[in-house]
Amino acid sequence: MARLGGRNAVFAWFVGIMCAAVVVALAVVALPMFPAASGWFTAAYTEVQRFVDPDAVPVAQPEPSASPLDEGGSLDECRDLYDDAMWASLTWTTGSEMTASAEAPVTSAAALVQALQPEVAMTCVWTSDEGSVSTTVAAVPTDAGAIAAAALPTVGFACDVHDDRMLCTRTDGQLLETIEAGSGLWVSTSQDAWHPSAYASRVAASVWDGRED
The missing domain is CATH 3.40.1000 (Protein Transport Mog1p; Chain A)
Known part of the structure; x- marks a missing residue:
């Protein structure tokens, strides 16, 4: 296949590496949010289950506090x-x-x-x-x-x-x-x-x- 005019292989590799680096950096920044996001999704899923079938998911009762x-x-x-x-x-x-x-x-x-x-x-x-x-x-x-x-x-x-x-x-x-x-x-x-x-x-x-x- 003929190479298209104006495309530089070195430049393309450089851009690819930079894009990969950005993706890795974003993943590192977002990592601390994974537990919170997981908890949110779990809570949301629980609420949906409770809405569909109230008896399917027991409601957690708070522990009584001491006087x-x-x-x-x-x-x-x-x-x-x-x-x-x-x-x-x-x-x-x-x-x-x-x-x-x-x-x-x-x-x-x-x-x-x-x-x-x-x-x-x-x-x-x-x-x-x-x-x-x-x-x-x-x-x-x-x-x-x-x-x-x-x-x-x-x-x-x-x-x-x-x-x-x-x-x-x-x-x-x-x-x-x-x-x-x-x-x-x-x-x-x-x-x-x-x-x-x-x-x-x-x-x-x-x-x-x-x-x-």
């Missing part, structure tokens, strides 16, 4: 104790940090805690350059308020009925302790040197108002 309190307190749970103004005041205090757990209440009334065995839902501990504040929310027997009123005055607390629940307070220098119990709930707070405005009463209101809702 944050199953492993101790939760920052989200602690956040619910504070109105926006108090939360801002606490978080903006110099050196402020908060940790959440399900630790036992921080209080000098250790004998009462031992007697009532409160089931702790959360303990929220704040520390800052000003001092520390620890609050515990727990479930207790419905007669815990009466037991507290009988036991706590002997260890320096003053107790009185407040909004149908028992409120006991104790002050020792810069330490201010409050224990409030009623309707099967316990809220205790220990404020050491750091005394945010109306802290205990605002937290207690959040707890009992939330229960009423």
Whole structure:
């Protein structure tokens, strides 16, 4: 066969090699997308099967997630104790940090805690350059308020009925302790040197108002 005019064999080989190189380069670039593409095609195929025969492909059920309190307190749970103004005041205090757990209440009334065995839902501990504040929310027997009123005055607390629940307070220098119990709930707070405005009463209101809702 006669060679067509104007065609250069060397040039043709060069172009062929360049084209092959481009194809290889594109394959290398696209390689990371293969798993994603494969997953997409698999998902699409599964959806088609499910549409044609809903019983052919079982729907995967998500694993149930554990409650944050199953492993101790939760920052989200602690956040619910504070109105926006108090939360801002606490978080903006110099050196402020908060940790959440399900630790036992921080209080000098250790004998009462031992007697009532409160089931702790959360303990929220704040520390800052000003001092520390620890609050515990727990479930207790419905007669815990009466037991507290009988036991706590002997260890320096003053107790009185407040909004149908028992409120006991104790002050020792810069330490201010409050224990409030009623309707099967316990809220205790220990404020050491750091005394945010109306802290205990605002937290207690959040707890009992939330229960009423």
